[in-house]
Amino acid sequence: MHADNTTMVAERIKFNVGGKQYECSRDLIAQQNPETVLGKLVSDMWQSNPDEAIFVDRDGDLFAHVLNYLRYGSLELPVTIPKSMFERELDYYGVAIKKDSITAETVTTFGESLMAEYRLAEEKRCAFLLAMESHRQFLMKQRDGVFEHVTVVMDCNNDLCYDLLNHSKRHPGAFNSDSPGRRIFDKYLGEFFGLEVLEVTKAFGLPSLLSGSFRVKKRET
Known part of the structure; x- marks a missing residue:
């Protein structure tokens, strides 16, 4: 026996909330949340025409989050x-x-x-610049006949070093041995330039790449 169109329950429910149109599954409202106001609205008793959108005089933008809360049982609200x-x-x-x-x-x-x-973005940028400067000094020393270990010195003779030193002043310890910046630097130095840090000269009692000098060599493969 087939039910006619007026008594057949639609698979999807339509809502008009504050002028905004929404559709969701009937199961979400009528079966999973029948005790709510929405559940009562979409019941056979309240909704005689399943194809007609149910009007709710509330904030339409918030209703999208209400539906998501019903779907997932939790929600992270935007700011x-x-x-x-x-x-x-x-x-x-x-x-x-x-x-x-x-x-x-x-x-x-x-x-x-x-x-x-x-x-984090600034740390990555400075780590890459430091790796690039280390590679530049390594190539210069190789041209001078130094092939194994090269000492990288940070000074203010070029804009790049000046930028890095300013970063170290704003963020003391940014490239200490146990810092995230140091780990990012080691990664970039190896992946992009095939080098690794051999030794760091401590300055002011801190093993920071930007507070003294450090030696680099070709990374062992």
Whole structure:
């Protein structure tokens, strides 16, 4: 026996929330979340025409995040949406909020993450410049007859060294032996120029590549 079109339940549910159109599976709302306001709206009792979009007079942009919360059971909000605002929407729709299921990025944490990304990019840039300068000095010494170990000295006689020394002043210890910058430098020095650090001369008690001098040699393969 076949049900007619007026009683057949559609596989997809349409919503018009604040003028924005959405579609989702009927299973997500009617089966997985039947106790919510949305679940009641799409039930056979409330929705006689399954092809018609259900209008909800709420914020259409926030509704996309409501659906994602129903799908995944957790959500990471963008910096533009306060957590309290989103929780208010969930409360309106009758969605139970699980503990620690919503994380929100604040302006402060967003700024901190941007600064961390900028710092890493700057570290990579300086590590590559330092590796390039090490290779340049290595080639110059080879032309002078030095073929095994070359001492790389940081001074202010060229713009590149001046830039690197300024970086070390802004970030003391940036290229110490156990720093991320040093590990990035060693990687670049080996991969791009086939060299490795043999010895670092300590300056001011710190084994930093930018606070003294260091010797490089061809990397052993």
